[in-house]
Amino acid sequence: MTQAAVRYSTIAxxxxxxxxxxxxxxxxxxFAMPKESSGFALxxxxxxVGVAILLLTLARIGWRVFNRPPEAVEASLMGRLARTAHGAFYAFMLLAPLTGWAMVSTSSTRIPTVLFGIVRFPDLPLPASWSEPLGDTHEILAWIGLALIALHVAGVVRHDLLLRHGSLGRMAPGGRPALGVLLGFAVLCVGVGTYGIVARRPSENAGVRPEPVSAPVPEATPARVEPVPVAVEPTQPAQALPEWSxxxxxxxxxxxxxxxxxxSGSFARWGGTIRFDPDSPERADIRIEIDLASASVGDATQxxxxxxDEYFAVAAHPRAVMRIAAARKTGSGSYSAHGTLQLKGASLPQALEFRLTGTGPRRHVEGRAAIARMPFAIGTGETGGNLGPAVQVRFSFDADMQTADRKLRPD
Ligand code: HEM
Ligand code: HEM
Known part of the structure; x- marks a missing residue:
């Protein structure tokens, strides 16, 4: 026997x-994607792609039920072995995506699955305790899949090169074995090429992870305004505050x-007006506005x-505003301020610290604040379940002293 008489159908x-x-x-x-949230897009x-494989496999099994495949090339023990391996392949093609789906449904991070950036894919209602065994199973299945592919290709080589049964022609477009060889080679190239590209690529968030979270930060003060001693000297009030751009x-x-x-991420658009005398911080008048739609963590889906709505609800509350009416000197060039942060419809007391360096008409400003996100209802949905309670905010910019009447220009 050379070429088997019956081929697989075109759809198969x-x-x-x-x-x-x-x-x-x-x-x-x-195997190559980063095993941390910096690999979010991957x-x-x-x-x-995993869900697409699941759907294609269901279609393939459905098609196979109504369109019987050709008889096995070998009827002997080897033929039965080949059939068993094919059965194992179908089981793998179903179980690999199903365990992946179940794993992300039980993960504590609960990052939603958005298929190809378009369709929100639902999670399965499974207990969180299954997450770890499901992850292990998913990985083991992947290794089993690799072994099956190696076995499968070895089987095809045995049939076509050693026994000359011509099985490749049964599964090749137009019954042409050469096209089968080409497609087999394409499968190999896609696998090796993808691994090479993904494994070598730098982390997505490189560059937007500016500070370690463990750095000491001031405590968040969500519900308490610490009164700042306002000791305005009688000779000072009439004096105009220096304005900074x-x-x-x-x-x-x-x-x-x-x-x-x-x-980690940053805001691209923000600005404000600063009236502040480094020698009289108790008379500060600062207002910073942040365009919340400009927030980015370096990933379009995130x-x-x-x-x-689970985070900034930009459509209803496009801006956050931080107002400071007084600050207190805590050291040489260092200040602490208590003001009000208006964010997502709430207006709450907020503390921050900053440091000025430089002299004369230009200063460099560095500062930070720890913002308790829960009182502002940020990340309170299921996707925020694993987020820490405080968001560390940092800022650094240069400011130029203006003449008193010049308008400030937002950044
Ligand atoms: C045929 C389909 C699939 C195959 C062959 C497959 C294969 C793999 C492989 C090889 C890994 C790396 C294992 C490791 O080194 O730890 C992996 C990890 C992962 N897979 Fe899949 N997968 C498939 C479908 C899915 C689906 C449908 C989902 C979710 C809807 C999914 C979610 C994940 C996740 C989240 C990881 C990372 C797990 C971690 O490292 O914590 N996979 N997958
Ligand atoms: C990489 C993943 C692959 C999977 C999951 C897979 C899966 C399968 C399955 C399940 C069958 C049996 C079809 C049925 O009877 O319903 C089959 C048949 C076949 N596959 Fe693959 N295959 C893969 C790759 C390859 C490659 C790379 C080649 C070529 C080198 C190849 C060549 C063939 C041939 C020639 C047949 C027909 C065997 C016969 O004559 O019955 N496959 N494959």
Missing amino acids: IVLHWLIALALAFELALG WQLHKS IRPGGRLSFSVANGAEAI DQMLAG
Whole structure:
């Protein structure tokens, strides 16, 4: 016997190679993607392709039920072995995505699965305690899948090169074995290429993780205003406060613990008016406005979540405003201030610290605040379950002293 008389149907052939290519990509991506939240976009891609494989496999099994495949090339023990291996393949193609889906449904991070950035995929109602065994199973299944592929390809080589049964022609477009060889090679290239590219690529969040979260930060003061001693000297009040303009190029960043990791980002658009005399901090008059839609953690899907109702609810509350009416000197060039932060419809007392360096008409400002996010209802939904209670905010910018009547320009 040379070429087997009956071939797989065109639909079965298309699905076989489509799934084989997707699986090569999926396995390589799974092994190479970073195992931390900095690989967020790659995780979303992995989840999307995994769900696509699940759907294609269901379609393939459905098709197979109504369109019987050709008889096995060998009827002997080897034929039964090949059938068993094919059965194992179907089990793998179902169980790998199902365990992946179950794993993300039970993860404490509860980052929503958004298929190809478009469709929100639901989570399965499973207990959180299953998360770890599911993760282990998912990984073991991936290794089993790799072994099955190696066995499968070895089987095809045995049939076609050693026994000359011509099985490749049964699964190749137009019955042409050369196309089968080409597609087999393409599967290999996709796997190796994906692994090479993903494993070598730098972390997405490189550059937006400016400060370690463990750095000492002032305590958040969500519900208490500490009165600042306002000891205005009788000779001072009439004197105009120096006005400062914020120079472009400053930075306003934030960072919050997410389990054992951190999510960091920054605001691209913010600005304000600063009236402040370093020698009379008790008469400060500072107002900083932040465009919340400009928040970014370096990932489009997460940024969309930030703008949504569970986080900033940008549509209803586009801006945050920090107002400071008095500060207190805590050391040479160092100040602490208590003001009011207006954010997502709430207006609450907020403490911050800053330090001025430089002299004359230009100062460099560095500061930080720890903002308790719960009173502002930020990240209170299921996706924020693993976030730390305080968001560390840091700012640094240069400011130029203006003549008293010149208007300040936001950054
Ligand atoms: C045929 C489908 C799939 C295959 C072959 C596959 C394969 C893999 C592989 C090889 C890994 C790396 C394992 C490790 O080194 O720890 C992995 C990790 C992962 N997979 Fe899948 N996967 C599939 C489908 C899915 C699906 C559908 C989801 C979710 C909806 C998913 C979610 C994940 C997640 C979140 C990780 C990272 C787990 C961690 O390291 O903590 N996978 N997958
Ligand atoms: C990488 C993932 C792959 C998976 C999951 C996979 C899966 C399968 C399955 C389940 C079957 C049995 C079809 C049925 O009877 O319903 C099959 C058949 C076949 N596969 Fe693959 N395959 C993969 C890759 C490959 C590669 C790389 C080659 C070529 C080198 C190949 C060549 C074949 C051939 C020739 C058959 C037909 C065998 C026969 O004559 O019955 N497959 N494959």
